[in-house]
Amino acid sequence: DGGITQSPKYLFRKEGQNVTLSCEQNLNHDAMYWYRQDPGQGLRLIYYSQIVNDFQKGDIAEGYSVSREKKESFPLTVTSAQKNPTAFYLCASSPQQGRYTFGSGTRLTVV
Amino acid sequence: QKEVEQDPGPLSVPEGAIVSLNCTYSNSAFQYFMWYRQYSRKGPELLMYTYSSGNKEDGRFTAQVDKSSKYISLFIRDSQPSDSATYLCAMSGVNRDDKIIFGKGTRLHILP
Numbered sequence: 001d002g003g004i005t006q007s008p009k010y011l012f013r014k015e016g017q018n019v020t021l022s023c024e025q026n027l028n029h030d031a032m033y034w035y036r037q038d039p040g041q042g043l044r045l046i047y048y049s050q051i052v053n054d055f056q057k058g059d060i061a062e063g064y065s066v067s068r069e070k071k072e073s074f075p076l077t078v079t080s081a082q083k084n085p086t087a088f089y090l091c092a093s094s095p096q097q098g099r100y101t102f103g104s105g106t107r108l109t110v111v
Numbered sequence: 112q113k114e115v116e117q118d119p120g121p122l123s124v125p126e127g128a129i130v131s132l133n134c135t136y137s138n139s140a141f142q143y144f145m146w147y148r149q150y151s152r153k154g155p156e157l158l159m160y161t162y163s164s165g166n167k168e169d170g171r172f173t174a175q176v177d178k179s180s181k182y183i184s185l186f187i188r189d190s191q192p193s194d195s196a197t198y199l200c201a202m203s204g205v206n207r208d209d210k211i212i213f214g215k216g217t218r219l220h221i222l223p
Contacts, residue, residue, distance in 0.1 A: 006154075040119070042215035043155075043199070050207065058210075090154050098143040098203050098211055102154030 002027045006091050006103035012111045013078065013085060021076045021106045023091035030095070032074040036060060037088040037105075046089075049074055078108065086110050114138055117200055117214030125222050130187040134200035134214045137181065141202040141212075144176050146185045149197045149216065158198075159185065190221045 004025045013019045025032065034046040045058030049068040063082025068074055074093075078085045086109050092100040117134045124130055132146075142163055147155035159174040161167045167174045173186040183202070187194055200214040 004154075040215065043213040045210060088152075092154075097205065097207070097209070098145045098201060099157060099160055100145075100147075100155070100211070102147075102156065104154050105152070107152070 004091055004093055004101055004103035006089075006106050008106060009104070011106055011108045013108060014111060016080045018077055018079050019108070021078070021089055021091075021108070023074045023076065023103060024072055025074075025091075025093045025101070026072060027093055027095070027101060028071070029093035029101070030071070031093060032068070033092045033094070033100070034058075034064075034066065034074070034076045035090045035092065037090055043090065046076065114212050115200065115202065115214045118217055119215055121218040121220055123220040123222055124190060126190060126192060128190050128221075130185075130190050130194070130219060130221075132185040132187075132198050132200075132217050132219070134183050134202075135181055136183070136202060136212075138202075138204075138212075139178075139181070140204045140209075142205045143203045144174070144183050145201040145211075146172075146174055147199040147201060147213075149199060151196075155199055192221045192223050195219055195221045 007022045031050045033048040035043040047066040049055035065077045089106045091103045115136045144161045146159040148158045149155040164176045164178045171188045175184040197216040199216045203209045203211045
């Protein structure tokens with residue numbers, strides 16, 4: 001079945017540590033996105049990529065980094081510069097405007 | 112004024128009732144209008160996708176877009192307990208670089 005796989009489902013980060021969230025899709029979609037979801041805040045765009053080897057900052061890119069070396073993969077690194085990383089992270093892909101397929105999310109907690 | 116406004120709820124209705132969920136927006140350039148359903152601790156799933164004005168029906172779900180009033184609605188007929196979820200409206204312009212703007216979501220509870 002085609003879809004988006006996010007891993008891990010739960011992730012714990014220590015202070016000062018970088019962590020990487022995985023996002024893989026087999027839908028052959030060109031565009032991929034990372035969102036952060038906090039209670040009462042809705043979805044906020046972190047980074048997006050419309051083509052391999054190219055990506056753009058979203059609304060809250062500070063403290064995050066991404067790469068897009070393969071069409072299928074769009075990993076997100078949460079760096080130690082992100083001061084409040086505890087949140088639910090969602091990856092999505094899209095073949096056309098607005099038709100997103102989301103992954104099941106990664107819940108990141110700082111310990 | 113925020114670009115997209117959506118009442119967070121929670122909205123509680125009895126099983127079998129008709130549910131009406133709404134969003135208002137301010138950007139007249141929006142042409143694509145979507146509704147996503149999100150169950151607790153899951154990713155959102157696309158429920159309805161419409162372009163420009165008008166109605167679209169899919170089973171028990173009907174999406175309406177009124178561009179003159181900058182108002183979109185999602186109606187759920189014969190609501191079921193399995194419809195209990197958070198519903199997110201979303202919209203964007205037609206250009207490839209236009210960002211999708213999401214509402215904050217309305218929590219819906221269908222009471223058995």
